[in-house]
Amino acid sequence: MKTLFKHNGVIKEFGSGEDIVNEIADEFALSEKQKTTKLERIYKKENRIVKTPVWHRLLFRAADSLAKDKYVSRPSDTKILTQKKEWMLTENGYDEVLRLLKIPTKKKEELPTKSFEVQKIVNKLLRYQRPEKYNPIDKDKILNKVTKEIALRKRGFRQAVVEAYDYKCAVCGLKIKSPDLSIWEVEAAHIVPHSSNGKDDVINGLALCHLHHWAFDVGWLAIQDDFTLLISSKINLLPKGYGKIFDYDFLKIALNKRYKIFLPNEKEIYPHQNAISWHRENKFYN
Numbered sequence: 001m002k003t004l005f006k007h008n009g010v011i012k013e014f015g016s017g018e019d020i021v022n023e024i025a026d027e028f029a030l031s032e033k034q035k036t037t038k039l040e041r042i043y044k045k046e047n048r049i050v051k052t053p054v055w056h057r058l059l060f061r062a063a064d065s066l067a068k069d070k071y072v073s074r075p076s077d078t079k080i081l082t083q084k085k086e087w088m089l090t091e092n093g094y095d096e097v098l099r100l101l102k103i104p105t106k107k108k109e110e111l112p113t114k115s116f117e118v119q120k121i122v123n124k125l126l127r128y129q130r131p132e133k134y135n136p137i138d139k140d141k142i143l144n145k146v147t148k149e150i151a152l153r154k155r156g157f158r159q160a161v162v163e164a165y166d167y168k169c170a171v172c173g174l175k176i177k178s179p180d181l182s183i184w185e186v187e188a189a190h191i192v193p194h195s196s197n198g199k200d201d202v203i204n205g206l207a208l209c210h211l212h213h214w215a216f217d218v219g220w221l222a223i224q225d226d227f228t229l230l231i232s233s234k235i236n237l238l239p240k241g242y243g244k245i246f247d248y249d250f251l252k253i254a255l256n257k258r259y260k261i262f263l264p265n266e267k268e269i270y271p272h273q274n275a276i277s278w279h280r281e282n283k284f285y286n
């Protein structure tokens with residue numbers, strides 16, 4: 001399960017040819033002989049002998065028993081969700097790994113590890129039927145309590161948004177991971193913010209780098225209905241040198257052209273006009 005966790009919660013197979021098989025063997029410090037010892041099975045009817053490494057069989061058995069205990073989903077169940085035959089951590093399994101690795105449960109919010117339950121929400125969010133009349137505000141949204149369902153929904157929102165934007169900032173296109181390749185820099189921003197009861201829908205979301213997330217939230221940036229970027233005129237009041245990283249000015253990025261933000265492939269999940277107009281009227285400094 002720890003190895004599954006290291007692989008973001010999903011693993012293709014425990015069969016031959018998979019790196020994972022050797023990776024786990026190394027963790028158990030198996031000898032070459034232990035890794036390669038083969039098990040012979042005789043198929044009497046067809047009169048043939050099939051040899052498979054015992055180690056593969058053992059790993060498969062282990063995965064199978066984890067699936068029985070509902071710590072992982074079986075490839076057949078995962079396939080229904082992701083079209084890929086993979087073993088995937090369930091929320092139960094995820095909690096168990098965190099316990100084993102002594103990682104606090106609240107870290108789940110930041111970790112990129114996938115789980116079967118969150119993937120279900122992601123699928124629902126990405127296959128969204130875009131409503132014409134959309135209210136980005138959920139007046140019944142619970143803001144100050146975290147139930148299990150709300151926590152799952154939050155992680156589902158984050159994952160769906162960054163996936164929809166291919167892990168790139170919608171404003172500058174920045175795409176980068178941590179050196180261990182586990183954590184994406186990009187964040188899922190609400191257009192109508194969570195604190196204003198904004199819904200956790202992809203059409204009320206934007207993938208933004210840390211800098212542009214901040215700039216969008218405080219009202220430096222906004223988006224027109226045709227998805228061109230707006231920059232607050234207050235920029236002219238900024239002292240010289242503000243907002244600059246060497247020659248790069250992270251706010252003036254699109255000041256002099258009709259600059260369109262990066263959008264998802266599917267039009268259905270583009271930001272909704274009702275959300276971006278709410279943000280222009282309530283958050284943006286014109």
Ligand SMILES: [Zn+2]
Nearest residue numbers: 169172209212
């Ligand atoms: Zn950016």
